[in-house]
Amino acid sequence: RPGAEEWVPDRPTLPRLREAVQACHGCELYRDATQGVMGDGDPKAPLVLLGEQPGDREDQEGEPFVGPAGKLLDRALDDAGIDPSSVFRTNVVKHFRWSGTRGKQRIHKSPARGHVQACSPWLVAELDLVRPTGVVILGGTAGKAVYGSSFKVGESRGRAIDWPESFPVAHPPDWVLPTTHPSSVLRTDDRAAAYDELVADLKVAAERL
Ligand code: URA
Ligand code: SF4
Incomplete structure (x- = not known):
């Protein structure tokens, strides 16, 4: 694989x-x-929110987090006391991976490790420009992209951890806060509880800003 470099x-x-x-x-x-779909938001944001890849809507509009997951994320940020217009949202993979359709919607397929690795130069470039104080990792794909394949959201969510040396950026953020992906909140049976947990994690980030 050539990679994006x-x-x-x-x-x-x-x-x-x-x-x-x-x-x-x-x-x-x-x-x-x-x-x-590159990241978008405040170019000097103290907080970067890192998702997986653009979804169906993002792919059409060319903006990250404009579909249902993005709407939920913005509401959760607001409920955690973080102004949604003060952050920078991006993804570890910049093109939408999908397979098959359901009605008009194309069905999301998670990127493979090789796609994530190939795409990482774009993320590095974004982080080197925005230079955030903190990064919120949204879900397992983003976590694995930064920490490697042994990362599990369930084991690290809601606690601030260090940016890993294994993922070099010019100005590493002071802390990283992993949490669940907003899409997984939308897929859970107990949506209200999952939403509250997401907001609780985002409050931990809010306190550090
Ligand atoms: N899910 C993501 O991870 N990123 C987006 O931009 C939209 C949905
Ligand atoms: Fe390039 Fe990333 Fe798109 Fe792959 S997903 S073609 S590496 S921008």
């Missing part, structure tokens, strides 16, 4: 990254997606 501009800015990702062939996921 050769498509990342030498002197990146967030707008340049957004433009450049549209040409990326670092893995095969560009083929079945509408467009690449």
